[in-house]
Amino acid sequence: xxxxxxxxxxxxxxxxxxxxxxxxxxxxxxxxxxxxxxxxxxxxxxxxxxxxxxxxxxxxxxxxxxxxxxxxxxxxxxxxxxxxxxxxxxxxxxxxxxxxxxxxxxxxxxxxxxxxxxxxxxxxxxxxxxxxxxxxxxxxxxxxxxxxxxxxxxxxxxxxxxxxxxxxxxxxxxxxxxxxxxxxxxxxxxxxxxxxxxxxxxxxxxxxxxxxxxxxxxxxxxxxxxxxxxxxxxxxxxxxxxxxxxxxxxxxxxxxxxxxxxxxxxxxxxxxxxxxxxxxxxxxxxxxxxxxxxxxxxxxxxxxxxxxxxxxxxxxxxxxxxxxxxxxxxxxxxxxxxxxxxxxxxxxxxxxxxxxxxxxxxxxxxxxxxxxxxxxxxxxxxxxxxxxxxxxxxxxxxxxxxxxx
Amino acid sequence: xxxxxxxxxxxxxxxxxxxxxxxxxxxxxxxxxxxxxxxxxxxxxxxxxxxxxxxxxxxxxxxxxxxxxxxxxxxxxxxxxxxxxxxxxxxxxxxxxxxxxxxxxxxxxxxxxxxxxxxxxxxxxxxxxxxxxxxxxxxxxxxxxxxxxxxxxxxxxxxxxxxxxxxxxxxxxxxxxxxxxxxxxxxxxxxxxxxxxxxxxxxxxxxxxxxxxxxxxxxxxxxxxxxxxxxxxxxxxxxxxxxxxxxxxxxxxxxxxxxxxxxxxxxxxxxxxxxxxxxxxxxxxxxxxxxxxxxxxxxxxxxxxxxxxxxxxxxxxxxxxxxxxxxxxxxxxxxxxxxxxxxxxxxxxxxxxxxxxxxxxxxxxxxxxxxxxxxxxxxxxxxxxxxxxxxxxxxxxxxxxxxxx
Numbered sequence: 001x002x003x004x005x006x007x008x009x010x011x012x013x014x015x016x017x018x019x020x021x022x023x024x025x026x027x028x029x030x031x032x033x034x035x036x037x038x039x040x041x042x043x044x045x046x047x048x049x050x051x052x053x054x055x056x057x058x059x060x061x062x063x064x065x066x067x068x069x070x071x072x073x074x075x076x077x078x079x080x081x082x083x084x085x086x087x088x089x090x091x092x093x094x095x096x097x098x099x100x101x102x103x104x105x106x107x108x109x110x111x112x113x114x115x116x117x118x119x120x121x122x123x124x125x126x127x128x129x130x131x132x133x134x135x136x137x138x139x140x141x142x143x144x145x146x147x148x149x150x151x152x153x154x155x156x157x158x159x160x161x162x163x164x165x166x167x168x169x170x171x172x173x174x175x176x177x178x179x180x181x182x183x184x185x186x187x188x189x190x191x192x193x194x195x196x197x198x199x200x201x202x203x204x205x206x207x208x209x210x211x212x213x214x215x216x217x218x219x220x221x222x223x224x225x226x227x228x229x230x231x232x233x234x235x236x237x238x239x240x241x242x243x244x245x246x247x248x249x250x251x252x253x254x255x256x257x258x259x260x261x262x263x264x265x266x267x268x269x270x271x272x273x274x275x276x277x278x279x280x281x282x283x284x285x286x287x288x289x290x291x292x293x294x295x296x297x298x299x300x301x302x303x304x305x306x307x308x309x310x311x312x313x314x315x316x317x318x319x320x321x322x323x324x325x326x327x328x329x330x331x332x333x334x335x336x337x338x339x340x341x342x343x344x345x346x347x348x349x350x351x352x353x354x355x356x357x358x359x360x361x362x363x364x365x366x367x368x369x370x371x372x373x374x375x376x377x378x379x380x381x382x383x384x385x386x387x388x389x390x391x392x393x394x395x396x397x398x399x400x401x402x403x404x405x
Numbered sequence: 406x407x408x409x410x411x412x413x414x415x416x417x418x419x420x421x422x423x424x425x426x427x428x429x430x431x432x433x434x435x436x437x438x439x440x441x442x443x444x445x446x447x448x449x450x451x452x453x454x455x456x457x458x459x460x461x462x463x464x465x466x467x468x469x470x471x472x473x474x475x476x477x478x479x480x481x482x483x484x485x486x487x488x489x490x491x492x493x494x495x496x497x498x499x500x501x502x503x504x505x506x507x508x509x510x511x512x513x514x515x516x517x518x519x520x521x522x523x524x525x526x527x528x529x530x531x532x533x534x535x536x537x538x539x540x541x542x543x544x545x546x547x548x549x550x551x552x553x554x555x556x557x558x559x560x561x562x563x564x565x566x567x568x569x570x571x572x573x574x575x576x577x578x579x580x581x582x583x584x585x586x587x588x589x590x591x592x593x594x595x596x597x598x599x600x601x602x603x604x605x606x607x608x609x610x611x612x613x614x615x616x617x618x619x620x621x622x623x624x625x626x627x628x629x630x631x632x633x634x635x636x637x638x639x640x641x642x643x644x645x646x647x648x649x650x651x652x653x654x655x656x657x658x659x660x661x662x663x664x665x666x667x668x669x670x671x672x673x674x675x676x677x678x679x680x681x682x683x684x685x686x687x688x689x690x691x692x693x694x695x696x697x698x699x700x701x702x703x704x705x706x707x708x709x710x711x712x713x714x715x716x717x718x719x720x721x722x723x724x725x726x727x728x729x730x731x732x733x734x735x736x737x738x739x740x741x742x743x744x745x746x747x748x749x750x751x752x753x754x755x756x757x758x759x760x761x762x763x764x765x766x767x768x769x770x771x772x773x774x775x776x777x778x779x780x781x782x783x784x785x786x787x788x789x790x791x792x793x794x795x796x797x798x799x800x801x802x803x804x805x806x807x808x809x810x
Contacts (some may be wrong), residue, residue, distance in 0.1 A: 004516060023635075078521065079516065080513060095589070109528070109529065110484060110532075110534035111484065113528050113530055113534065114484065114530050114531065115599075117526055117527070117530060117593075118523055118526075121522055121526065121552040121593070122519050122522070122523055125515070125518055125519050125522060126515065126519065129515035129518065131512075142711065147474055152577065153574065153575040153576050154568060154569075154570040154573045154574070154575045154577075155570060155571050161568075161570065161580070162581075163559060163566075163570075164559075165560060165566065165568075166559065166560050168558060168559045168560070168739070169558065169559070170557050170558040170559045172557065172559075172580035172582070173580045173581070173582060174580070175566070175568075175577035175578045175579070175580050176578070176596070177578060177599065177600075177603075178600070181530075181597070181600070184593075184596055184597055184600060187593075187596055188522075188526070188589075188592075188593040188596070190523075191581070191589055191593070192586070192589055193590055194582065195582075195583070195589060198582075198733070199787060199788065201790065215508075221691070227515045328603070328604045334573070369522060374468070382604060383604065383605065
């Protein structure tokens with residue numbers, strides 16, 4: 001199958017490209033390297049140095065005799081790029097990771113908020129118009145996030161909700177109340193894509209993904225020349241990845257607020273399998289299909305405890321520290337999210353075990369010497385934006401102070 | 406009160422400015438004149454020539470000894486403009502009409518779709534960040550549209566919906582499924598503004614307005630030097646205004662499809678009163694308040710019949726012609742939309758009477774000689790975008806042909 005992966009230089013994009021290439025598909029990746037720029041901007045460095053996209057594609061070809069086509073370009077600013085790709089490559093599936101992926105980055109200031117929504121929403125609009133023109137039968141697999149839902153007081157369904165109101169029924173888009181302007185950009189995308197499926201008979205799968213963790217996949221196979229961009233900082237690092245690195249360097253695990261916030265999580269290996277299942281079982285023409293893509297729910301404190309437990313098996317002593325929550329979110333809330341669609345297609349989850357955390361810890365300890373500790377503490381406050389770290393204080397002390405016990 | 410009106414050069418913005426000025430408020434209008442450019446682009450001309458914003462403000466000052474401050478600038482492209490306005494003028498209320506207001510314009514092609522969503526969403530984000538910085542207690546009155554809801558099979562509530570699901574309850578944002586990328590831009594705005602009220606304790610009133618009709622208000626008072634930009638073309642003309650002009654020039658009323666589509670409508674005079682009521686009764690801190698701003702529901706065919714009836718009282722013979730519907734929308738659908746919030750604050754509607762239509766017809770007949778008939782027939786198809794009118798055919802014949810009977 002001809003598969004086009006947008007955002008193919010990223011944490012999930014590159015492993016996805018190898019995953020499909022290894023299975024014999026014709027893979028093109030598109031990226032504008034913007035994320036590497038955002039990382040520089042906020043001072044985030046990946047745990048291991050990440051070779052360029054072309055270097056990794058070259059390494060992959062040497063090792064597996066499989067070609068991954070790389071296109072360097074901007075799907076949002078360049079309205080013609082996706083037109084050219086859809087006309088010339090004629091993708092049968094488009095996997096769309098090509099967006100600014102960080103909530104704190106979007107909440108940093110006005111400029112970043114505007115950039116995030118413009119970049120994400122316009123990129124997706126350009127994909128829609130290119131598909132309409134050149135490949136209206138292609139299947140668009142769009143990465144959304146569980147964060148779009150927020151924390152409603154009712155069960156979270158998979159994208160749609162059956163409603164009875166004043167004696168009448170309808171099936172409506174699940175109402176969303178997310179916690180950041182980044183998450184809102186994905187809500188906007190979802191609305192635009194539901195429209196495209198309704199107007200133009202598109203096949204769309206919208207994947208509301210939980211928080212991803214993990215460093216390794218079968219195709220990376222511990223080869224540093226094929227590695228993905230693993231982040232542990234406050235802006236681009238997801239919470240479990242961050243905790244593991246904190247444990248590895250002997251820094252307290254920083255829990256925002258009480259840590260009773262519950263979210264859905266999944267292993268990066270399951271991300272790849274979910275995408276594969278979605279591509280193998282496309283949505284129908286005119287169907288806007290939504291899956292909640294996660295395998296387990298945890299509270300932040302449960303994750304912290306799990307990391308502490310695994311770390312102690314490796315002889316590491318780990319502290320847990322509560323910081324004033326820089327985000328505006330409910331800390332005590334109902335959370336029950338359905339996620340039966342992907343298991344129904346055959347997903348067999350890799351659950352979070354001490355072994356999984358242990359493997360991550362080992363990798364993190366290998367890279368511990370180069371970890372930038374100052375990049376880990378939160379610097380973006382949801383009410384006020386970027387809070388300058390106090391320059392004269394020791395590294396790691398920023399103005400968001402530990403909360404009172 | 407210090408009131409800032411965004412989009413103050415427009416069909417509703419300018420009459421709103423005079424309405425508040427006449428009541429002794431300190432009014433600033435902001436506009437970038439972009440709409441005059443879009444009109445040139447699609448070949449739309451207003452029924453009467455519209456003096457510039459500054460000319461109208463000057464005329465108003467001469468006549469009423471009231472000053473309306475005019476600021477020419479772009480709230481979307483210039484991220485600093487609203488910062489400066491909020492810092493220096495310190496508005497107590499911001500009335501936000503400053504967006505691209507046409508569904509067909511947004512569906513014309515990729516460029517217009519991208520422009521519409523970017524312009525509308527980013528403009529509103531810039532307003533939000535400026536308010537956060539300089540006037541977080543100000544009341545933002547944002548113009549949305551009834552079209553955001555689409556045509557659900559359940560009653561349309563005012564912005565929020567009480568849901569019971571699997572035995573649990575929540576109050577959720579009313580789920581929306583609109584019919585154009587323009588309407589979607591307003592859905593995105595609504596989500597961003599609900600977020601702002603939740604994160605930053607903003608006072609927000611989101612007005613989901615029906616289709617507005619009418620030429621005159623008390624402050625215009627038939628003075629051509631104070632007139633507003635009344636449009637009758639397929640891109641910027643709302644349906645009743647278009648029908649009235651068609652009747653006045655002896656052209657058949659062009660109904661899209663069956664004409665059984667039902668929508669909410671209101672008189673331009675009621676728009677002004679609704680805005681006034683919203684401003685006089687601001688939303689609370691942290692409240693995202695939504696009103697459905699219309700006074701009556703009609704099907705398109707009912708409107709056409711009403712225009713035919715009023716026209717015949719003036720001795721005009723009017724035909725009704727069904728065109729293939731260029732839009733993708735349900736023509737037979739349930740429609741029951743609540744609109745009790747504004748009457749609850751004191752709105753006494755000007756309902757659609759033969760007298761109202763008759764007054765509009767008289768004005769339209771005054772301008773009939775200059776009407777650009779070719780601009781009235783639909784040229785934007787929802788599935789394919791702009792359809793080039795057939796150049797060699799007589800004026801008014803375009804490729805969207807009358808439907809079979």
